[in-house]
Amino acid sequence: MPTTPPTVRQVPAERTFHGDTVTDEFSWLAEKENPETIAYLEAENDWTGKATAHLDGLQTTIFEEIKARTQETDLSVPQRKGSFWYYTRTVEGKQYGIQCRVAAAPDDVSPPATGDGAPLAGEEVLLDGNELAEGKNFFALGTFDVTPDGNRLAYSVDFDGDERFILKVKDLVTGETLADEVPDTFYGSAWSSDGSTLFYITVDDAWRPYRVWRHVVGQQAADDVIVFEEADERFWVGVELTRSEKFIVIDANSKVTSEVRVLAADDPAAEPALIRPRVQGVEYSIDHHGHRFLVLHNEDAEDFALAYTSVDNPGDWVELIPHTPGTRLESVDAFQRHIVVSLRRDGLTGLRVLADGSTDSYDMAFPEPLYSVGLAGNPEYDTNLVRISYTSMVTPDSVYDVDLITRAMELRKRKPVLGGYDPEQYEQYREWAIADDGTRVPISVVARKDVPRNGTAPLLLYGYGSYEISMDPYFSIARLSLLDRGMVYAIAHVRGGGEMGRRWYEDGKMLTKRNTFTDFIACARTLARSSWTSADKIVARGGSAGGLLMGAIANLAPDAFAGIVAQVPFVDPLTSILDPSLPLTVTEWEEWGNPLESADVYAYMKSYSPYENVVKQKYPAILAVTSLNDTRVLYHEPAKWVARLRATAPEGSYLLKTEMGAGHGGPSGRYDSWKEEAFVIAWTLDTVHLA
Known part of the structure; x- marks a missing residue:
């Protein structure tokens, strides 16, 4: 074994904050463009x-x-969306997944059998990550978003690992990748109801997602319109289409505060409407459910409560699930006849089901003392079946379909572990x-x-x-x-x-x-x-x-x-949080404190x-x-x-x-x-x- 590690020059560089002078002899290592x-x-x-x-x-x-323990040629359990079953396939020897779909019969609620991971009959390859990554040292897929009618796909790719994505549009009818292309985008997108308009996000110089744009397919990216811009550097923005496919949701979130806007998906040129103005310290998120928006919030509810407000005239929040200390409500998912709330209690995750129009609810039960459970995809709104993922430290990743009416759970797939794995x-x-x-x-x-x-x-x-x-x-x-x-x-x-x-x-x-x-x-x-x-x-x-x-x-x-x-x-952390020009710094002040303004925060961060x-x-x-x-x-x-x-x-x-x-x-x-x-x-x- 060698005895002498590489040497690095020590170049003292001083900084002074709140009367405290600190020498950083290795600060020059931050010079990424420096050949040394x-x-x-x-x-x-x-x-x-x-x-x-x-x-x-x-x-x-x-x-x-x-x-040897991994089934390299494998297939995820197909998910129904509209007229298709969508799934991801992996192939032995290939680094990346292949996004596919097959046509679905109108009354087909059971996914096709995945068998040995071979392509399903009638398979249509939407995107092959291996082809996209050819000749690249790095490849990541950001957005993967199919229009409600299934005719177009928006996807984005990153070839460096810096999470700056190139957004593209593919015509799934002809198989052609369109001329539409937008550089330097972020995660997240949403389609209008007719698939003519795509909403996407870009970041500022500090890597903060702050703008939502509207792009009309077939037009130049230079003609795209800013739909929303967040000026407060503490906030990140996101955009998505509700499961009902009725609304585009634009949310702005800091570490402790939220604000949500919506616009009708069939009127993509409309001005976004505000659900409720931001109040410092109040977080909320929404989902569309018929005549109402469901609102998960922490207003006077440390572990969050569930309420609703009118779609036509958002106003007061009407309580649906009251705050219960010790039961943290984490997210809400609306389906046409049911609501599913993801929660955690006593250090474990859980799922609670509410039937529409009823005060009855039940929590799904699971047999192991330690486990993790959550919803898995579920793009369909009009369904009585929801897909959940389940795992524990001894049980491989498992996919179940749950009938929300009968409460029956059907195991669709458990991740294979080859070589004779015995959980006992x-x-x-x-x-x-x-x-x-x-x-x-x-x-x-x-x-x-x-x-x-x-x-x-x-x-x-x-x-x-x-x-x-x-x-x-x-x-x-x-x-x-x-x-x-x-x-x-x-x-x-x-x-x-x-x-x-x-x-x-x-x-x-x-x-x-x-x-x-x-x-x-x-x-x-x-x-x-x-x-x-x-x-x-x-x-x-x-x-x-x-x-x-x-x-x-x-x-x-x-x-x-x-x-x-x-x-x-x-x-x-102290050096990074003291520099507002660095990625994430301003948004992080609500997590760590702001050492620029507070001597106490500065001293505390320096202490650890x-x-x-x-x-x-x-x-x-x-x-x-x-x-x-x-x-x-x-x-x-x-x-x-x-x-x-x-x-x-x-x-x-x-x-x-x-x-x-x-x-x-x-x-x-x-x-x-x-x-x-x-x-x-x-x-x-x-x-x-x-x-």
């Missing part, structure tokens, strides 16, 4: 490759395990840690039943803890390569996420953010005390805002972990920022993985962090791996993603001496 920066990142990749060369065989073995060999558990302030923090655990509970088993502990995003229990084929080697896998459901309701989120953001970090440490120490593992056998893993968590716990409790995997990690708090101490082994074209967490944050770790605590082992042609999600092709995951798993096993 690129050369340094490439040298780091070379160093990481040499330092992990002994793992090449193990990485290959794990990649082959993932590949594994068991999932719910553990609880006690945080520093006495709060009980849930932990989801899965392991083989034959793993000893005497502290000798290594454990991978995953965490996130931001934006009210929940890390719910899920199944992973790649994870089997850890479990079958005797490693335990756990998810720490720390504050800052949404697992236990809105208060759980509020208690892990702004000036309570440190709870996220101390909760995670409490989870690690609890798992060690309860004999699942021991401190010298725990590897922590997190990405993006979860990478911030990784950097913070490395500084706060290095003795609690043997290793840390930080993927696209937000490890220099991983980059600011690197000290001379013994750190766990650290693997940082990033992407050059990431627009959410810029590559230079982990690059600077690793450089400072080496400069301050040089006795540690710190690796930096940069994807030079990808974005926030890493490699785009499925085989490339498996190779990346195999590398991380191999490094993890090596760190706890299982390699």
